[in-house]
């Protein structure tokens with residue numbers, strides 16, 4: 001699963017954090033970011049915010065993405081299929 005946070009669209013509403021707190025957190029600017037874990041668990045391109053991570057249950061991550069009021073979160077399945 002790949003998770004992309006569009007920081008320019010994020011308004012810091014934090015519903016994603018509430019629903020998947022092992023996956024999302026707010027940074028110093030109050031924008032959502034994917035929580036960093038070990039390199040084995042995640043690969044992140046800092047410039048794009050693209051990550052692969054499985055800290056929360058799949059459904060929790062999907063629900064969190066769908067809860068975003070500005071649709072700032074994109075979730076893509078391992079096979080490249082867009083989920084959210």
Ligand code: SF4
Nearest residue numbers: 010011013014016068
């Ligand atoms: S729910 Fe959307 S707007 Fe709110 S913190 Fe998460 S990414 Fe940002």
